[in-house]
Amino acid sequence: MDINSSDSQPGCQPYRLNGWVVSPFSQKTLAYLRYKGIPHQQQTPGVWRLMRTIQQQVGKAIMPTVETAGGDWLQDSSEIIDYFEQAYPEHSIEPQTPKQQLVAHLLELHADEWLVMASLWYRWKVPQNRDFIIAEFGRYALPGMPVFIRNLMANSIRRTMMGYLPRFGINDKTQQGVQKYCKQLLALLEDHFTQNKYFLGNRPCIGDFSFFGQLYAHLYRDQGSQHLFDNTPALRDWINRLLLADGQEANPANNPQYRFLPDDEIPNTLLPILELIFSEQMPFIATVVDNINQYVANKPDSQRVSRIVGEGDFSIGGVKGQRQQFSFVQWKLQRCTRVWQQLDDQQKIPLEQWLHDIGGEQLLAIDIRHPLKRQNFSEVLA
Numbered sequence: 196m197d198i199n200s201s202d203s204q205p206g207c208q209p210y211r212l213n214g215w216v217v218s219p220f221s222q223k224t225l226a227y228l229r230y231k232g233i234p235h236q237q238q239t240p241g242v243w244r245l246m247r248t249i250q251q252q253v254g255k256a257i258m259p260t261v262e263t264a265g266g267d268w269l270q271d272s273s274e275i276i277d278y279f280e281q282a283y284p285e286h287s288i289e290p291q292t293p294k295q296q297l298v299a300h301l302l303e304l305h306a307d308e309w310l311v312m313a314s315l316w317y318r319w320k321v322p323q324n325r326d327f328i329i330a331e332f333g334r335y336a337l338p339g340m341p342v343f344i345r346n347l348m349a350n351s352i353r354r355t356m357m358g359y360l361p362r363f364g365i366n367d368k369t370q371q372g373v374q375k376y377c378k379q380l381l382a383l384l385e386d387h388f389t390q391n392k393y394f395l396g397n398r399p400c401i402g403d404f405s406f407f408g409q410l411y412a413h414l415y416r417d418q419g420s421q422h423l424f425d426n427t428p429a430l431r432d433w434i435n436r437l438l439l440a441d442g443q444e445a446n447p448a449n450n451p452q453y454r455f456l457p458d459d460e461i462p463n464t465l466l467p468i469l470e471l472i473f474s475e476q477m478p479f480i481a482t483v484v485d486n487i488n489q490y491v492a493n494k495p496d497s498q499r500v501s502r503i504v505g506e507g508d509f510s511i512g513g514v515k516g517q518r519q520q521f522s523f524v525q526w527k528l529q530r531c532t533r534v535w536q537q538l539d540d541q542q543k544i545p546l547e548q549w550l551h552d553i554g555g556e557q558l559l560a561i562d563i564r565h566p567l568k569r570q571n572f573s574e575v576l577a
């Protein structure tokens with residue numbers, strides 16, 4: 196059993212994943228565990244477990260978290276997946292060649308930190324979702340409680356979430372842009388998955404799991420946005436492939452069949468998606484990095500930067516807005532920039548040339564002066 200149906204009973208599995216079916220980062224992590232065939236048990240934490248045990252262990256009431264049989268806790272979907280990639284290196288989801296590695300992490304950055312705007316808008320602003328999502332949240336937060344109490348709780352979560360939307364730059368003005376962007380992206384994904392099994396060939400990369408989390412947990416599952424997938428059969432097949440994965444593709448006996456594309460190839464159908472990332476998301480990320488640089492310049496003795504370093508201009512679907520700058524985004528960006536930092540000068544040249552060719556040179560110009568690292572479940576200056 197898994198979080199897509201109901202709780203599994205505590206058993207003797209080495210890892211326990213705490214997360215809700217409606218949570219994109221939980222679905223990202225769960226899809227990964229399923230695909231790799233890593234033994235795990237899923238739990239849907241109620242509000243008490245979230246506010247007490249999980250808060251005590253990782254410092255916030257957040258999902259997903261993973262508990263190991265040894266009593267260690269992991270938090271943040273990317274960090275959790277990194278942990279498992281080390282523990283289970285067979286059939287790695289990390290491509291070994293530079294372009295593919297970079298693209299995998301750009302896709303991760305995009306789904307986790309940008310597509311989330313569409314996920315949030317459709318879930319909380321589309322009226323047809325209201326009753327559905329209140330029932331869902333009530334069921335997971337307060338299992339076993341009467342429906343009217345669940346509804347009270349779920350309504351209060353809904354109000355809180357609606358209050359958060361402007362932080363992400365989602366308001367009456369930008370919502371048009373959010374919808375336009377989302378529809379454009381889904382069309383591009385459809386085009387890609389008509390020709391490719393996963394983003395980079397016959398094996399999913401981290402970007403597949405990040406996109407799956409946002410698309411499945413919110414847009415595909417929520418009643419008010421399901422219609423977006425009416426004309427995307429290939430995208431639906433890709434979702435189902437990751438939803439039903441059972442470790443078989445990652446099984447050593449099947450390894451040769453399930454590989455990334457040879458010769459560091461990036462399918463042409465990914466280029467317009469990368470263009471979308473470079474034209475709208477990357478300029479905003481550059482403002483986040485600038486403000487972190489500024490923050491540390493003003494406070495040279497600080498060990499950490501604040502969670503939100505300011506507010507920056509952005510544009511989505513061609514509509515301009517302002518959104519808060521979460522410093523965490525730089526940590527996610529560093530997962531991209533470290534790809535070429537690890538290369539020697541000779542190896543860097545073709546990668547940089549390729550970025551120029553596809554309009555991504557601004558990525559090279561982003562000046563991360565103060566890298567962040569994760570320590571005790573939060574970001575600190577490295």
Ligand SMILES: N[C@@H](CCC(=O)N[C@@H](CS)C(=O)NCC(=O)O)C(=O)O
Nearest residue numbers: 218219220256257258259271272273
């Ligand atoms: N960067 C985190 C994000 C996790 C996240 O935002 N989780 C949401 C639910 S999908 C949550 O629990 N939010 C509550 C909070 O941030 O306090 C990850 O990748 O795991």
